[in-house]
Amino acid sequence: MAGHASAPHPETWIEIRPQGLYCVPGDFYVDPVRAVDRAVITHGHADHARAGHGAVAATAETLAIMSVRYGAEPEQSRQALALGAPLRIGDVTVSLHPAGHVLGSAQVCLEYKGSRIVISGDYKRCADPTCAAFEPVPCDVFVTEATFGLPVFRHPDDRGEIAKLLDSVALFPDRCHVIGAYSLGKAQRMIALLRAAGWERPVYIHGALQALCDLYRDHGVDLGDLRPATAGQKGVARDDFKGEIVLAPPSAIADRWGRRLPDPVVCMASGWMRVRQRARQRGVELPLIISDHADWDELMDTFDDVGAPEIWITHGSEEALMHAASAKGYRARALALVGYEEDGQ
């Protein structure tokens, strides 16, 4: 691999700044949490892809997602990077590699004088019909998330969870199933999984999901018949939603928006649903353990697959993951980056 004896250790050329991870020789940030002059972005979730940067490099899909979110941003220069294609920024070579998290998500590989660091952003290892699968990239330092950095988090097979949902739909034909799902990634994956499981009826979606579902479609992800979950008569539940599946951002369900739903079975698609009390606190009746983040076992396997001697941990349950990585013989360090959502779905 990269590191010959004279290669500078990444800690000599990567800095942790309040804005985020900063590459000194390239003069750019990766996933900065504030507006900066130059940024490389791993994926389109709002805590990683903020508005207002001067120049942005990312996959074409991620750039498209940012356009949907933030509009055109005419002042900004954008560079679309194909997966695996190298880009020179100063003395640094940047390349993107699939992360398996959401459409367009990529790990950012930086190489400088024979030293290599991979900033993986958010990632998962299980198959996802809506995005390219994670590819391990050999490196000197692997930067990982730790959203589910506790060994209690083990995501089951998503097909089993979808089966649980469809069983419930069959059991309660007079109720509507409303699924709380992040508007970018989780929602589209849920729809794709439903289609794969044979659900051919229309899926009704909250207005906040429309633009991103359209975008997924434009990128070749078939989501079938989608219809807006509009309100009927104000304050009265829509009886025609009985027996149907509705998707909405989690925050909308427990709010006034949810009153249009007839006796809904509240479902939530999230890795957090593994913990019963957490699911109950959120008023969830049918928890679906479906996550776009690596679970504990995937985190452990990924460290071995990537084979980097050193692991830096960004956000989540850093302590436990550091402890476990150290026990496996890796040098592990918590970066204490601020600004990423602990509550990633």
Place this chain on the structure above:
Amino acid sequence: MKPFAELLDRLIYTPSRTAKIARLVAYFRAAPDPDRGWALAALTGGLGFKGVKAGAVRELAMRRVDPVLFGWSYDYVGDLAETTALIWPEHPTNRNWPTLGEVVERLQAAKRSEAADVVEEWLDPLDATGRWALLKLITGGLRVGVSARLAKVALAEYGRVDPGEIEELWHGLAPPYVELFAWLDGRGSRPDLEDRPIFRPPMLAHPLEEDEAAGLDLSRFRAEWKWDGIRVQIAARGGETRLYSRTGDDIGRTFPDILDRVTFEGVLDGELLVVVDGEVRPFNELQQRLNRKTVSAAMLKTYPAFVRLYDILFDGRDDLRALPFDARRARLEAFFAREHPQRMDLSDLVAFDGMATLDGLRGAARGTATEGLMLKRGDAPYIAGRPKGLWYKWKRGPLTVDTVLMYAQRGHGKRSSYYSDYTFGAWRENPESGSAELVPVGKAYFGFTDEELKLLDKWVRDHTVKRFGPVREVTQALVLEVAFDSVHRSTRHKSGVAMRFPRISRIRWDKPAGDADRLEAVERLID
């Protein structure tokens, strides 16, 4: 074990009572004996294992898991059984899941020293839900949102019998209830409990609405005080005596001062009270004796229990329930004169000559350990449940105070999109600063109409100052008139007072918060 684990897993997330019953019925239908009987025992709190305690579960986890990782996980999850279930390393195995029957029977037979090994062996073939259900089962306290009563109602629905019939048999039967299921399935006869002191479902009263009171033919009714204790049934038969709560829970263990003195045979209906020197003490004192596992000698001395009798269901083995009230009353008086039961007396009939007298008596009831009056039809037999038009409870008018809304919490089920649970406070002087501050005096979630709920919900959203998860703190500006039956001292609340049955009686949109009541005004209402 799998169907049982799935049942618990689904129940814990099911908010609606109807849906819970449906799940239980489906389980009773699908599960074989004796598994379903053990499940029923677990759900009704009738199953315990001596061998395995929380400490043993933690030790088990330590056999397989890094203690540091377990510690962080436990901090996060907050429940020992669930943490262990989730963190347990999965080892694919060809071994089958044990059945619930195997689990129960093997654990009941296991020595204390073997129990942990037995459980460890089961944890490998199970999945996370199975492990959770197993660990919940053996450490006791399922906490899946199903009361013993609800489980019995579901069982009645399963067997298409009246829930009263289940209650009536319940305390004469033991897990795994094979005989009971055989009867419910139509494969066997009704279990014969002739010689057992079983619970007889009680007759209950309807509240008397003010407009209804005027139309009542009072000549047909008898009046009694409505005592502020808890309704109990004393059942003595075949040399055994039981004390049951209104819902059929056996509460006798902590009331030896009643049970040990029973010398008669029969079934009596009355009010459990604390009586000192012939005087009924406030409900608060009775509460010291309730929901305890054991009772100390000091408790028995400070809060002596007493039963005030108002009905008789069986005199000896003679079933009196079909007799009219007047005839039962005569039998009760005769029984009392004959048996002289200790720590008991008769609840007097209250003489009256018309509605005005009754209303006056009801109003004067405050401070006398009564909550109002009971009106019972003289010709009514003793009918289990809440038959219409025969028994009325006529509570004295509630107390009210004007309070200020402080916090609102999201409701559950149909109300989950509404802020429907309200914590309200009264003014007091801050002991340090001397300035006026609100201190919470209670929490209420009913008393308002659906229309008012919408308005309250909107007001809460528009006046939020802080959020704590499902709770919002609001501007101290909205006055709520709160009605409650009584108020007593409490060391568990910051305000030092606790209300019984608080509800929102009026929303005072017009009233300035500064004009709401002070804590001292609430304290003056303590009985």
